[in-house]
Amino acid sequence: MSERWARAVLSTYSLAGSLAYPVIGTYVAWRSSKGKEDPVRRRERYGRAGRPRPEGPLIWLHAASVGETLAVAPLIETILGYGINVVLTTGTVTSAALANERFGERVIHQYVPLDLKPAISRFLDYWKPDLAIIAESEIWPMTILELGKRRVPQVLVNGRLSDRSFASWKKRSYLAEALFENLAHVVAQSDLDGKRFAALGARPVTVSGNLKVDTPPPPANERELQALKRQIGNRPTWAAISTHDGEESVAAEVHMRLRARHPGLLTIIVPRHPDRADALVEEFSALGLKVSRRSAREAIAADTDILLGDTIGEMGLYLRLTEIAFVGRSLTGEGGQNPLEPAMLDTAVLSGKNVQNFRDSYQRLIQRGGAKLVRDRDMLAGAVNYLLLNDNVRHKMMLAGNATVGEMRGALARTLKALDPFIQPLIVKSRLKGTR
Template sequence: MSERWARAVLSTYSFAGTLAYPVIGTYVAWRSHKGKEDPARRRERYGRAGFARPEGPLIWLHAASVGETLAVGPLIECILDYGINIVLTTGTVTSAKVAEERFGQRIIHQYVPLDLKPAVSRFLDHWQPDLAIIAESEIWPMTIMELGKRRVPQVLVNGRLSDRSFQSWKKRAFLAEALFENLAHVVAQSELDGERFAALGARPVTVSGNLKVDTPPPPADERELYMLQRQIGWRPTWAAVSTHEGEETIAAEVHMRVRGRHPGLLTIIVPRHPERATALVEEFGAQGLNVARRSTGDRITADTDILLGDTIGEMGLYLRLTEIAFVGRSLVGEGGQNPLEPAMLQTAVLAGRNVQNFRDSYQRLIDRGGAKLVRDGDMLAGAVNFLLLNEVVRRKMIAAGMVAVEDMRGALAITLKALDPFIQPLIVKSRLKGVQ
């Protein structure tokens, strides 16, 4: 009964998508107007290819946004070393830019097709992938079902299921099983993630750890870093990064409470969504705070209170300007953001308690002493003040975070081992074609 019900639901989903397809252009146009789509490449969202398919084996690798794209970077490099073609799809303009900067012409980048049957079918008809690798938690029913119908192996890597997603899938266990049975292998980030995928019907499941640990820390332009360091000079600093709405206000309040004990304090605020920067400048200005806005090249002067990091792709720069970093979406909102980059770049990590999406990473950092969770803005102010005052404690946290990161390495090797049965035949196929 549940199997028939799952088929009925998926058939309805497919039918509804087909009906919506002719009018979905309005939605894509709206996203384009908001800067969330590349107007010149909107056709790709309908599965229309921007390039010819290269000859030989081809792997379709999907990474939703910037974080996932960076995480699978080393994996892509390994596959390219095997001589296999890759078409990488992402869903955001910023991730497309990251892919271009990182891989250039060595891969083919396309925007991921909408999860509607006409778009997915057109995409698969053109690219005819030999293997599909999906990063983290991108579960798109129509895409999974269409790949399954074509008998294309699908492997989920760096897989994770948040508390909310797991509970949602549990309520629809019949549907989860019908989808996850199409996955040839799930490589999960943590034991908990692995148990959750298995409970929803995925087989087999391997636990690798987080691929993001095996990526290099985000880079920084050396000239820009030197220039900002000279402008900051001797001043004490701390940063609030990947913040969500409301957390910037908390960070500004922390600054005003702590600066009396730390003359010259500079607070670095890096919002997760830089498009909110203008509103934040107005908010901080109303509080009497002087703001240097990175995107407009404002100089950091002696009376600058806040450096507003409203640019994309410069997290490595901002984190190299401080030794204390609060990681957002943890006091306001839920789920948290990835703490590994701050730990890699030698900062003492602070966060709120709502870090469910990165539970394993935070737990390992906390167990080693490299991170501390705070209850609210008051506790955050106390923690920032304490770490600014106590260099020895701050250095111990930084060292502990580095040890924790080192302990977590190895996910790439485990992932490659899980992928080996699917990739080896493609390597042989590629070499045979080269001999012909």
């Protein structure tokens, strides 16, 4: 009964997608007007190729956005080293820019096609991938089913399931099984993620750890970094990074509480979505705070209260300006953001308690003393104040965070081991092609 029900639901999903396909252009055009789509490459969202397909074996690797793209970058480099072609799909303009910056012409980047049968079929008919690798938690029903029909092996890497996603799938376990049975292998981030995928019908499941641990720290332009350090001088600093709506206000309030105790205090605020910068400047100015916007290259003056990091791709720069970082989407948001980047850069990590999406990373950091969770604004202010006053405690946290990241490394090697049965035949195929 449940199997028939799953087939019926998926058939309805497929039919609804096909019916919606002719009018979906309005939605894509709206996203384009908001800067969320590349207007020049909108056709790729319908599965229309923007590049010629190269000869030989080809792997389709999908990473949703910037974070996932960074996580799988070392994996892509390894695959390219085998002489295998890679089509990398992402869903955002920023991740497309990152892919171009990181790989250039070595990788074929395409925007991921909409999860509608006409778009997916057109994409697969053109690219004919020999293997599909999906990063983290991108479960698209039509994509999975169409790959399954074509008997293309599908492997989920760096897999994770948040509490909310797992609960949602659990309520529809019949549907989860119908989809997850198409996956040839799931490589999960943590033991808990692995158990969750197995409970939903995925087989086989192995655990690799988090691929983000095996990536290098985010870079910084050395000239820009030194210029900012000269402007800041010996002023005390702390940062609130990857913040979501409401957390910037909390950071501003913490700044106002602490600046009398720490003369010259500079607060660095890096919103997750820089397009909110205008509203934030208005809000901070109304509080009597002087703001320097990074996007406008405004100098940090002696009376600057807040450096607003409203740029993309400069997290490594901001983190190198401080030794204390609060990681957002954890006080007013849900799920948390990645704490590994600040830990890699010798930063004492603070966070709210809503870190379900990065539970394993936070647990390890907290156990080793590299991170501390705070309950609310008052507790955050107290923690920042304490760390600014106590150099030894702060430096111990910084060292513990870096050491924890070192202990967590190895996910790339474990992921490659899981992928080996799927990639080895493609390596042989590529070499045979080269000898003809």
